[in-house]
Amino acid sequence: MLQLILQALTKKTQQWVECVTEVKQIFSSKMVLRALVLCLAYSGLGKPIVVPQAGHKKVRMGDSVTLSCALTKPMEVLQVTWQKDSEESHDNIATYSETNGFKIQKPYEDRLNFTTLELNKTSITFWDTRMDDSGCYKCLFNIFPSGPLSGNTCLSVFGLNASVHHNISEDHLIVICNANGLPEPTITWNNLFNSTPTQKTVKHKNGIVSITSKLKIYNIQSISAQDLICRVSNTNETFELPVKIKGEEGSSLLWLVVIVVLLAVIIVLILIMLFWRKILCKRT
Structure with missing residues (x-):
């Protein structure tokens, strides 16, 4: 299959070469075949696409994980946005632009950050993953003047x-x-x-x-x-x-006994003091 793709690439224009070169610079060898297939499908149309680093990632709760996306060719990107898919909408979790810098939305601001601050490729890292971080995420490139391009990657914690x-x-x-x-x-x-x-x-x-x-x-x-x-x-x-259960009840009962004994001792001491004071008053 790889040989067929390479043969097809040699028959295409310079856009194919640019696509393959960009992909090889961004991704590991394991991802090249997948990226080449995407180049074969789209580069002939002259349009860039968004390639996620991995379609699905798994991580143990509490560990760190990085999600990445990249455009197959350089474009004039105004802003990069990461969103998390919910049942009803796409919630923004992080944005980056050269004008406004990066912004991490609550409740991610203390445990998520951009680890690639570029406009044609982007990476975010969860430093302390939680169970509710599981789900699918969208990386969205807002391109001038053509509009947004997006890719999707999913995370299982x-x-x-x-x-x-x-x-x-x-x-x-x-x-x-x-x-x-x-x-x-x-x-x-x-x-x-x-x-x-x-x-x-x-x-x-x-x-x-x-x-x-x-x-x-x-x-x-x-x-x-x-x-x-x-x-x-x-x-x-x-x-x-x-x-x-029993330990808790026994502990509570012990404290109750201690408090009652202390109160009894205090009352007895007060009564003794009042008694002696009364005797001293009579003598004077």
Whole structure:
């Protein structure tokens, strides 16, 4: 296939050569074949196109990742804009122009920056990726006088977040375990105490799956500090979240006893002082 493309390139005008030269300078050897195909499709029309460095990138939550795009031929670009696709619109996250410099929008301003400040090619880097960074991004070149050209690249952040909390009422205990992850997580309990958990699963557009498992236990007295554990896992990670109940109750009870004893001692001391003061007054 590469040989056929090269044969076709030799039959075309100087635009083919310019396209291939520009592509080889920007991208690694693994990306050259893809870029050559794009040159073959578009350069004959005399129009530049936007080539993303990668169509889809994967990164572990908390790590850094760079997204890049470039034009196949130099153009008079007024501004470069990065947008994140949402369900209803394209939200600007970063812009760069020679006139106004660069601007990072909230909530990305503390963890994202331009790492290539040029108008014909652009790169942004996430320094601390989060689960909600997953999604597709558009690099948009505003060209004078022809108008905007854009390319798309997608990002998948894999990882696992989990939390557990509980609420004690008069006759039962409610424990809720939450997990957000990519790939899809699972939630299990080490002990159900004759109860049946209810589970809710939500699959988000960006690929992240949220799971909530709710456990309602009536035999509270049978649960000790380490008897109830929520286990959250996916193909990459596993968490164990203990539900500590007795320890919390014991700690609260201990503080209550200490406070009551201190108040009693203070009251006794005050009464003794008043008693001795009364005796001294009678003697004088």
